Amino acid sequence: MATSLLENKVAIITGAGSGIGRAIANHFADAGARLVLSDVDDNGGEITLAQARQRGAHAMYLHADSSQPRDHAMLVREAVERWGGLDIAVNNAGIAGTQAPVAELPPEAWDKVIAVNLTGVFHAMRAQIPALLVRGGGSIINISSILGQVGFRNAAAYVAAKHGLVGLTQTAALEYGPKKIRINAVAPGFIKTPMVEKNLDAAALGMLAGLHAVGRIGDPAEVAAFVTWLASDQASFVTGAYLPVDGGYLAQ
Numbered sequence: 001m002a003t004s005l006l007e008n009k010v011a012i013i014t015g016a017g018s019g020i021g022r023a024i025a026n027h028f029a030d031a032g033a034r035l036v037l038s039d040v041d042d043n044g045g046e047i048t049l050a051q052a053r054q055r056g057a058h059a060m061y062l063h064a065d066s067s068q069p070r071d072h073a074m075l076v077r078e079a080v081e082r083w084g085g086l087d088i089a090v091n092n093a094g095i096a097g098t099q100a101p102v103a104e105l106p107p108e109a110w111d112k113v114i115a116v117n118l119t120g121v122f123h124a125m126r127a128q129i130p131a132l133l134v135r136g137g138g139s140i141i142n143i144s145s146i147l148g149q150v151g152f153r154n155a156a157a158y159v160a161a162k163h164g165l166v167g168l169t170q171t172a173a174l175e176y177g178p179k180k181i182r183i184n185a186v187a188p189g190f191i192k193t194p195m196v197e198k199n200l201d202a203a204a205l206g207m208l209a210g211l212h213a214v215g216r217i218g219d220p221a222e223v224a225a226f227v228t229w230l231a232s233d234q235a236s237f238v239t240g241a242y243l244p245v246d247g248g249y250l251a252q
């Protein structure tokens, strides 16, 4: 289904080799975007690249570690050199990290999650914003979580990073709103991806399903459809927002 929602827009998607990032890549491909896909999982990244090309998109895949400032600089450079500029960035790469209560969480496990899920998005935006300014505006979407608003046992670093991402997003939106860069945080509920399936057994997934008003966990495509709209000019008055796509998880 080809629409022109993102026709000829150039978009970076991090963590594009799996789950939500792959679904966003496919939806962006259908919407006509040119894609700079990145991940640390090169096998997954190449699969997403093949899927995007099969859908008719101009796309490239690059290995990039989202915790590294130079890797974000490289992605932006490639977007500019190959496609002429940058219009959209989806900072999606993230890790679940070690599951443990606060007093038992090793400091290095804390540091790793903060480095990828929070500091990595700071590095990403530092690299992306100058290119968006050259273009006269654009859209940055940072993938937070329902756990950017409420706590969750045994996930202190993840929860802290996703909360921090909301403040980072709001502040950057205030700073760059006048320059026509919209910056938003999307907050998925529990979504059926390898991140969740790797860490939770069937019983835990069943319990989590019941915490959503709709009585199930979500599909990556349900996040991707929303992100595609948010990236587009249809969302021209939406910025600085924390936007749950959560099947009603946060309603209670």
Ligand code: NAP
Pocket: 014, 015, 016, 017, 018, 019, 020, 021, 038, 039, 040, 041, 044, 064, 065, 066, 067, 092, 093, 094, 095, 116, 143, 144, 145, 146, 187, 188, 189, 190, 191, 192, 193, 194, 195, 196
């Ligand atoms: P996923 O299936 O594990 O996909 C994440 C991808 O990011 C993987 O390919 C992963 O590679 C990659 N990645 C990990 N560390 C990276 C790094 N340093 N640099 C670049 N790429 C890296 O997870 P997902 O569920 O799609 O999650 C995507 C985003 O949505 C994350 O930010 C997550 O926190 C957020 N989110 C997910 C859910 C959910 O329920 N699934 C809910 C709310 C928010 P490896 O597999 O090699 O680690």
